[in-house]
């Protein structure tokens with residue numbers, strides 16, 4: 008993996024304090040770098056490389072392959088397809104930029120901006136990803152559907168504000184909780200109320216949310232590196248596990264939405 012000369016990597020104590028966010032990752036920190044040097048770090052091993060590629064490779068694959076599986080021309084409202092595609096790309100895009108440039112010479116100010124970008128990506132997959140689910144669940148209630156879509160977008164904007172201004176992981180996670188509860192109430196409306204949607208998509212959406220929550224918990228608890236500090240510096244630490252779970256959650260979102268879009272083609276709302 009060593010294609011070019013790599014700089015001397017730093018230990019935890021030698022890295023700037025704003026980059027010391029995981030005290031169980033002891034080595035492999037890149038020195039403060041220019042944008043060009045950050046880009047060059049794609050080609051040698053350091054403790055952010057796993058984070059960059061666990062989202063970078065899926066981002067590329069989603070970008071190129073996903074359009075082939077989306078039924079762009081088969082749905083009445085093409086915005087559903089556009090919004091869904093963007094939802095699937097947002098979190099990995101924000102994450103790759105954050106992890107690649109976090110050690111930029113601009114310091115803490117640049118770091119905070121990049122972290123906000125990463126958070127916005129996560130908020131957007133929650134927001135944009137839920138819009139097709141709302142649209143389909145409330146398919147037979149056009150007026151209510153529009154009101155709920157608007158309310159969800161406004162509340163999501165507030166969620167983005169909270170997530171980008173939060174200072175700790177737990178506060179950031181809290182910004183996503185209400186979005187999760189909102190989706191859960193939609194699922195309940197499908198099961199027990201008069202909400203509609205593909206019978207199989209609900210199970211896929213529940214798996215999606217479970218993976219995302221589990222990933223968030225792994226990240227906060229810093230397992231497994233807290234048990235053997237220094238062993239997971241480059242590979243296999245909690246943040247990389249969370250990244251993989253997020254990618255799996257996006258795939259389940261995609262499968263669930265495809266199920267709903269296939270189902271919507273043949274569904275006729277009953278006359279009220």
Ligand SMILES: [Zn+2]
Nearest residue numbers: 058102246250
């Ligand atoms: Zn990350």
